[in-house]
Amino acid sequence: MYDQATIGARLRMLRKWRKLSLVELADLAGMSKSYLSMAERGERALDRRSYIAALADALQVSETELVGGPHLTKDPVQAAPHATIPQIRTALIANTLTAPLADQARPLPELLADMDRLDHSKYKFREAGRLLPAIIDELHVHAADPADEAEHRLALECLIEAFQMATFTTKDLGYGDLAHIAAMRAGEAAAILGDPINRGKADSLRIHTMPATTWRVRLTAAEQAVERLQPHVKDDTGVHVLGMLTLAASMAATVAADASRARHWLDHAAELAGRTADAPGDNWGAFSTTNVNVWRISLAVEQGEGGGVLELARNVEERRLAERRGRHTAFLTDVGRGLARDPRARERAVEWLHRAENVAPHKFRNDAKARETVGVLLQQVRSTTAGRVLRGMAARMGLPH
Template structure:
């Protein structure tokens, strides 16, 4: 797959990125010299639908559709979504985006094979900072924990190769957890290729630890690196293999929760591939597992009955069943999950569903604003949410909820 020079050809406003996926789609199609009919034939989507997408009359927010079009055009998913986005002006810096340059240096400059030439802080301090990074990651506070990573990651690498055996094992475990958080910082802000390096570091530490549960956690992280890149078959295979591996270790509560999360991840991969029957099987397995675990939080994943319900809403939205997604969402109590980021994802999914239901724009805007209040950077950097906001703005700039919608669009950098 080649990558178009779309980013070079587009002049980016340093303050805002206003292009929609539909506009990028039209640019990519014209660059390839491809007609709408040919693109429709290659992607499996109708010519009429694609025309409406390019003209801002329909949104393009299902992962499967975006990936099908990227494949047909021989571009990356990021070429269509436009990630990473320029952050809107901030009075106190660029938030998580502002931490990425130093995080990049830390990832590239240290590994278990070649640890950085640094003197680590006392190990108890490193463990405490790892726990704080995880806490802030659950809150999607990218700016705060992103500033910790450039020091923490290299120091954990050094501790993992220079300490005594007990310390090395603890450092490897902490390194997997820190790399997990690093992955979410980079993935959620749109640095998908750089996020892969965090995945590799998590896998390397897990393998060296010889801990089956840590290896499964690293596999979970890899699955969620493959999904936004549109590599669905590999994501499904990865999640299934890790889940099968954990079946022998389900007497461990953390392993059981991770097993449930891997089944949810496999369900999403199935839905994006159009395999709804297999998706239902994985979702049912996750639900049965949640009945055994209750509400948990191993590795900051918050697996349990509530999270399964939240995932069910997300899967219904991806399948395009907005009415059912709204129905299920109304019965969920997201506050039972102690993660602002996970709650924000739920309200964003609910808002996306409502945006597709007649006469529900005001409710959609309210849910999207609630998601934004919970986790501003996470929500503003989601290509799927941005597409929904753009679509709402194009559809009713001065209609219902106009002021709130314009404010939402401005904070997303879409006005």
């Protein structure tokens, strides 16, 4: 069960467990004592990746111990996706590429059609948990006993896509270890296929699931993956995969406080996006000009941006995100998180966060960063309308309100 408190309250508990004073922890993490004091009291949000990584490293705990693990509330929309995790876990762990869990499988074209429907589902997050375990099981049957080489390659390629869905489904629900297992399974399939594009896909998943305390390692891994893939990009899919790796490099550089490298990789991503259609719903990883603009906001919020995110938000054509509800919600949430840092814009922040919840409530209510922002805003917003909306969100997220 998730602790019903802000990350700051968990920080205080872990700090005292480690017998550290605020000054000692501030020195170890390279942060100010006043900021940590406000965070512990719930007056400042601890939602930046760099801060979480630094504090987890200083306290010698995992990110999950600091941020909080998967949690259940009385809200069925928030809690229901967690019920699918045992089946996803079994599919990821019990299958191997030579010994599938299932005895038989539907024809491969039928599984491909299911994968395509799932990828374009309005309720992808919810449907993935329900349908994905069986798809993974059956794809392993085809991979272990293919009719020919072409079917073997196709089954492995589809497994990589299925593992991608499993990676982000489990990651978004707070099961980081399962997400990393899914990414590593994608790497196994890519190693057999032996082509650069599929290896790039697997690299992207692995980089996204590395522990929070390894951002410089992530940056190196992302830059190496870009270098490996770059000479082999010859079509749109290659551009999409390379683009997602450059965005991963930009985020890693941002968290590692390397501003020049972050700008370099973000500029490279924008150049690549200009070479492909601006179609997040169709492109691998949603890579597109729209998605690069969404990432600009994520990076700005990670750097501590406040009310200025509204200017960046004007560059995002929200209609293009309609088929990527999770991405759309992440965009709205990041704008809300940024606005929440500006005392003059907190009521606007509540509006954006409420919009994020309405687009994809299952994702929003399971987002640790959104939860942290809502928890801190509860201490700050006093007006009747915004306060009522905020308390409603808090109740659905299982926060004291």
